[in-house]
Each structure stands twice: as structure tokens, then as C-alpha cells.
Amino acid sequence: MSALRFAVAGDWHGDLSIARAVVRTLKCEDVHLLLHVGDLAVRWPGPKKGRFDKRLGQLLDDADVELLFIDGNHDNHKELRELEPLPDGTQRLSGQMSYVPRGTVIERHGVRIGGLGGAYSVDRRWRTEGKDLWSDLEEPTPEEAERLIASAPVDVLLTHDAPAKINGLKGLALPPEIASAAGRTRELLQSAVDALKPALVFSGHWHQRKSHELDWGDGTITAMHVLAHEGSWGGNTVLVHWAGNGSPGVMPLRIRS
Template identity: 40%
Template sequence: MTKILIAGDWHGNTVWMEKALRTAAKTGISTLVHVGDLAVLWPAVNGDRFTKILKRRLNEHGITMIFVDGNHDVHPKLRALALNAGGFGVISDRLLYAPRGHRWELDGVRFGALGGAFSIDRRFRKLGSTWWEGEEVVPEDVERLGNGELDVLITHEVPAGIDVISELDLPEALERDSYASRLLVRDAVRNTKPALVFSGHWHQRRTGMMPGMETRVHVLHKEFFNGNLVTLDLKTLAVEEFAA
């Protein structure tokens, strides 16, 4: 493998998921890394259609997908997944959850996972059905990731030091709660000194350098928007926009 695909939030959208995977397969991509708010294992009256179709499409296209958790994910179910020998939570052979603090390599490139974020829209959601406890980044997650250097860090939240703009007019208390997670992600970046960080959550496409560091952060947009998908060259760590 030379290039892999990195994806921003999909929010359980089957149409966009199928389009992204179909286009990736046509270009020969066989590995996709997702920054969270994938929304697999979501409770639904008629069953979890999105996860079933995602597993089917990954098999059809021969693509392996690794994802971290966002804030809009079912945290109790993800944390209850059985781990394989590589330390991933297994939904299927091709659909793997990277727990917070997990590390792995792809063609010698060192990856780390630090999912989670505070739901700035929590007041519009219901605990246990549209949001779940355990969504926020906590100090133990940062400690679990450790201090060993990484090449690529996959987060859901954007580290403090990178400017983002909220879609919502946030009350001050929510702004503080959200920023607490951002500070912890910043600490993880400082600890691991990756060349690249890929994040989502804020539904916008931005890039920036971490203050005082040689780390570039790529904030990816949500489904149906340009900037939801980028390729990463594992030999050079070059990042390019990818149109589904």
C-alpha cells in the first residue's frame, strides 16, 4: 500500500459512505482511516442498517476501515468490543475500532488514536439514545497514548492552538467544557510530536501548524462537503484532497 484514505465525520450517512468507498476502490485504495462520528452500532427501531451496509461494502470493495470514536458514537458498545491481536475492537474483519490511546503501524508509519470530544449540541440530544456518557477526552486517555513519538495522530477533537469556528452560538459554559477536551488533545500532540494530526468534529476544512511545533493539523469537513476526504502517502506523508 502506498496511499490510504483519511475521512472526516459521516454521521451514519449511507449515501455518502457508499460513494466514498466506491470512489476509493476505483483508485486502488484498500485502507481507510476515519476520525470519528462514524455512527456505527447506532440503536434503531428497524435495526442498524448503516453498519450492516458498511460491512457489506467494505467486503465488496476489499477495503479495511480503522476508526476512532467521535462524540456522536455509541461509546458503551464500542468499549465492549472484543479486541483482536492487534489491539483493535472488532466489528468485522474489515471494520476495526481504534480505542483511545491505541497505537499501530501501517507500512512503518506510526499511528496513534485519541477519539472523543464534547457534544456542543448536547442540549438537543437525549442521553442513552442520541448521546452517551464517556464521549469527552479525559486525562487517562492522554496517559494511555503515552509519550512515544508518532508520525500520525488520529483524533476527533481539534487540538487547542488551531482556530475553528462553531456552527452553533455556544453558551459560555459549553464553550469551556468543549475547550477542556481541546486542551487535552493539545497535550497529547505535544507529548507524541507527530508530523500530522487528522481531526473532525467542527464540520469545516482547515489546516494549520501547532504553535511552536512542526506538526500540521488537518481538520476534515463532514459528509457531502469538499474536504471530507484526503489521501495520505505513507512513503512521503504528503496529503492531498480527494473528491468522492
Template identity: 30%
Template structure:
């Protein structure tokens, strides 16, 4: 199994990176392999499926590898919650189509020889300009029950995983290189501070900030598509 990660796609606005021209490696992949989009997938957006959605879903169904995503803040969370729940790579996921899965908040998946903790969600700083139930959903923020579910799953693994995949990042981490973030009050990032303090892990991957950069154990993705090591086990 090969695993690839990339950042926000925003319902096609930032999806050109996935074309065969920009990502030719996809031609070497098969249905054992997986591409994960780290939030703001955005292709499930309208309250009812439309032609644009069907077009993109068909493209993802025809890609050589499987496709999964964690939810960001810019998603139709109501529709995502209605997707049939299925077993996927040792955890639970929403089945969007025959080749697309929504990775659930707080789940831990087994991929290759890796244990991977996933937590979607983030606060929309532009929600004042959005319409509830149309372009903004309150459930963009993980609920207390989802946070508790995450803590319980991590405890089952003695708070040790190989990789952590989220949309946003811990508040203390972001504030160390983006000073304006100190003034934000995103419950998701504050929750992730606790995860960061409690857990041992090899690397943490996120998106959300529309940049590609690394900061210690953290790697933020936007336009980059990276392959992560699935086999070599390291002490963490």
C-alpha cells in the same frame, strides 16, 4: 499499503462521499489498503443491531479496502466498548465486523512506514437535547485512564510519531481560528493541547467541525477523502 482518511459519516447522513461515483479510487484498492473515518462513524448507534446497521455493515464488508474509524462524540460508546479486542496494525482495536475496526483511544499503530497516534472522543455541545444511553453517552469524553494510557504509549515512542488522528483538535489551535471555541470546556481538546505541546509529528488530521480546511500542520476533513503518504520518512 495505501491509507485514506475522511471525516464524519454520521450513520449514513454524510456517507455519500464514499459511493463509487464520488470516490472511484476505491475500485483500485485491495485488502492491504485502509480507509479511516475520523470519528462520528455513527453506524453502531442503536442499543441493539437493526436492519439499517446491518445494511451498512454489509456494504463496508464488501468494499475493496479495509475500513477503520476512531470514535467521535456521536457514537454508541457502550456498544463500541463491547466489541472484541484484537491486534491490528501493531495496536489494539475493536473488531466490529470482518472488515471494520474501531481504533482505540491512545493507541499507536504502524501503517506502512508510519507511526500513527489515535485519540477519539469529543464533547457534544448539543447533549442537553439528547437522551443519555439513547442518543448521548457520557463516555464520549476520554477517561483519565485512557488519557494516561495515551501518555504512556507516546512516551514509549519518545513523544515522536508521524501522524496524529483525532476527532476534535487541541483547544488552543481551534480557538486561534474559531473564537467561540475559547468559551468551550471540552476535556478532550484540553488534553489534546498537552499532546500538541509534548509531541513532535509531521501532520495532525481531525474532523468534527463539518468543514474541509488546513491550518498549519492541521488538516480537518469532512467531505474530502485524502490519501496520505505512507512511505517517505521525514525529519520531524
């Protein structure tokens, strides 16, 4: 396995300012791979549909950065599933930008990257089905988790929601039935982590920066990182140095405006 440097970003929600700053920073840092944990908001419906996608694609082309993203809960699930499939299992949005479907494992420079996106929208009562909500498609399923586990090993796992064993996350005060529904995804993701024991897990969704380690008792650990949203540049994007031996290094990316 060769050394690889790559970046991982949290939710952007179609915000071009942080997208521009991150991609330009990666160009300066000579980093050519960016992973995204969902709520990217490409193909987002509305009068400005496609503008963010087009500009982001131009930025990626100019910087020679490949963007691989999973889906969050606030993504256009219907249109993502209709994207052009590629031989490596991804689905292309544009030249340098591809969606990693749930349950898919891809490889870059010997590093195996798994995707299990999606989450329950706790704000669904304020959303409109088919416009900014796809309630029957937004949550990952046990079948998708099983497909991912069957593709083991996985070195880096991308999820949108955070696995259940990440503690200390500050969330909204939710009615019990909504909290229970949202918790389904966290438990499902944790079952995938327990089965795969990846070196790294990256999540978003909670709009805050948190880290937690799981010690498997055999000399290996899983470092789990929740990334902040677009409003927190200091916690949104990290730089990963994967040397192929020892623990991978994860550090904040100093985003240049």
C-alpha cells in the same frame, strides 16, 4: 518504512451515500486503508440499527478496504467498548472494520497511528441519555492521553475534536459554561500533540475543512487537518501518500458519485 497510500475521512453520521461513494472511489484508486475520525455512527440505536453497519461492511469487503475508526461524541460509546478485542489493540466490528480505542497506537506498513477520540456534545440538552448520548463516556480523559503518549512515537494522530492550536474554526455561539466544558477536550488533545509531535493530525467534529501547521523549531512540523462532514464531499476525505522520507503528501480525494 515502506510507502503507503491511505485515505482519511471526516464525520459521516451514518450516511450511506458518502460511505458508498468514498469506498468505491478507493477501490478505483487502489487504496486499501481508510481511517475515520469519528461520528461514524455504527451501532447507532433506533429501528434501523445495524443497517448502515451491515451495508458499509459489505462495501469494504467488496473493495478490499480496511476501515479503522475512532469514536466521536455522537457514537454509541457503550457498545463500541464491548467490541471484540484484537491482538493489535483494535476492536473488531466486522471483517474489515475495527474501532481504535482511545490511547491506542497501531501500525500499518511501518506507519504508527494513534487514536484519541471523543468530544463534548454541546447539543446534549436536546439528547437523551443512553439513547443518543453517553455523557459519562464521550470525552477523552487525561489517563487515555497519558496512555497514548506512553506509546510514542506516533506518526499519524486521529482525534475527533480539534487540538486547541488550530485557529479559525467557525462554531456556534455557546454559553460560557458550555464553551469552557467543550474546550477541555481541545486543550487535552493539544497536550498530546505537543508531547508526541506527530507528522500528521486529523480531526473532524467542526464540520468544516481547515488546516494548520505547527513548527517545532527543530526542522520538523506537525500538519493538522480538520475534515468536513458528510455534507461537503470536497472537504470530507483526503488521500495521504506516505513515502517514508520527507513530508507526507495530503490532497483532497476526488470522490466519484
